[in-house]
Amino acid sequence: MPPVKRLLSESEAAVGSEPISKTDSFILKGSKVRACAECKRHKIRCDMKTGATSCTRCARKGYKCVVNNQLHQFIADDKDWKSTWASQIEQVQAAVSDLLQRNRMPDLSSYSSRDRSGPIEQAVIVSSNEDVNTVPAMAMTRENSAEPTLEESELVAAPMRSLYEVTKLRNLRSNLNTVSSGASPSSAMEQDFISRGCITIAEAEMLFSVYYRTINQFLWGGVAMMHADLESVRRSSSLLTAAIMAVAALHIPNSTDLLNTCYKEFASLVSQTTLSRYHTLDDIRALTIGAFWLSDLSWKLSGQAVSIATEMGLHQCVRKMLKGDKSQHEGAQLWYLLYVLDHQFGTAYGRPPIVREDAAIRNYRTYLKCPESGQRDIRLMAQVALFAILSKTYELFGSDTDQEISEESFVQLREFNVEIDRWRLHWQPQHLVSPYVGTYPSKGVVLHYHFAKFQVNSLALRSTTPNAKLSTDRKEAADMAISSAIATLNMVLEEPDIRNSIVGVNLYTHAMVAFSAVFLLKIAWNWRTTSLNVDSSQIYDLLDKIVVLMSGSLASDKHMTFHIAKGLRRMLNHLRICEDDGTNSDESRQKMRVGEEEDLSSLALGFFDESWNDFSNVVDMFDFFQPQWPNL
Known part of the structure; x- marks a missing residue:
């Protein structure tokens, strides 16, 4: 009888060992x-x-x-x-x-069996925002759920859904928690930058209070932030927490260090979530808040917020809500907010908007009839209605600054003016006095009315030179653009609730104020000898007052108002120097061009450097409605 072989030890019998000998x-x-x-x-x-x-x-x-x-x-x-x-x-x-995929950590295959602390240390690194150099391999993991039957699947669905049904690959799946308002998979109150000691609890509470009681109210009654206390925000989304902290710090004097800390945390979290598949409504709100106030990130955050929202299916929320699903109200409200965000920065950056005027946008009146809608929804829908008008202007006239509009187009231009007038008459009485910002809601309607009239009528001077003979219709529209720009600045100076809110309003308002100012400066310099209704001394005096107002803002020195004041003061000084040297001579023009080139050469791209959001070249941001003026 052959000798009995020894039994396998536990280590030799482990799963994954070599083939049996x-x-x-x-x-x-x-x-x-x-x-x-x-x-x-x-x-x-x-x-x-x-x-x-x-x-x-x-x-x-x-x-x-x-x-x-x-x-x-x-x-x-x-x-x-x-x-x-x-x-x-x-x-x-x-x-x-x-779990690794949900928390944006490397794939399981990247963890060596000898690296005992790998997963834990990786999680700590990610949460502390240190650089992770390990790039996970492309994940091709299948779902563990049962295979769907052909009877259960939709007959006509998105092509990617069919591909997902066939392959069951996780990386093809959209965020299934479409309108989830729960905690983000990436949120961890115990590991956020407040818990890590980057800022103290007292500082965080102070920043939250500043945002909640003042800044938040300027964004149509706080439509972008649904939390009443700091702890609730922290448990819901680390990204939203950082966004609120950064925006609040921007509005506090002598807070550069605090602002830098909060800004870097927010920018780091945005970078980490760029390729994440899982988001919540609060993550989208964080991107939206950052876009409305952080000037160097707004161009990117606005597009990213819309992209994530469509991935989550928010564009379907309005349709579902109008069919009776009340749970979709929050997602529908956020979709309307993103529509306004997208169109504001489409105007500001001279790019076509992403969100189109589909049935959901056209049904905003039906949305307001829902019992869940309130005063903040009225303020938001007023913006939706206004940009629906401006979108028609964009589609008709385009954004080519070299294309002069025809004489026949002034019929449509007058029709747009009538629509804007009706918009003001309809919406201004519906805006009530706010316990936080006074009459700003109704006065803000008037301010945006002047913005819109200025944008539409400035098209009359697009690609037109000062020595060109203007028709009666073109001159009428140009004079209306000038009067609207002046009315914008006068309102900022003379209306107490607008004047007091100039620090707290979002970037779009600052941009349009600066655009109106620069437009008037160019009119005063290049067109004062024409038949247009231009009073150079009135414009200079008006802009001097704007500079004084914005220079006295109580905010961080990184706030946009200080940079608007700095840029306008520089432009006014150039104009006055050139007038002293000679009235509108070629030599004066050349001197101004050289001065402006020196100003622009100082711009840098680093975070929070001396001129990180310099507004001296503000007019270049607005190709949408910008006339192609001769160089100053």
């Missing part, structure tokens, strides 16, 4: 032990007949016949245990892979 295969195949205990003790032949329960000797002697088959039983039990354990390991691996 010949020695081990003998044990797995091993024949049953035939001798009973009595025969084996006397070392005699044990004769066990087929079907008998006792051997011949034990039956004759009356002994209890016990066959010792422990080896065979051990092998059978070992095989069952391995099978069960392998199945459980597969389940654990699938669960860990899903």
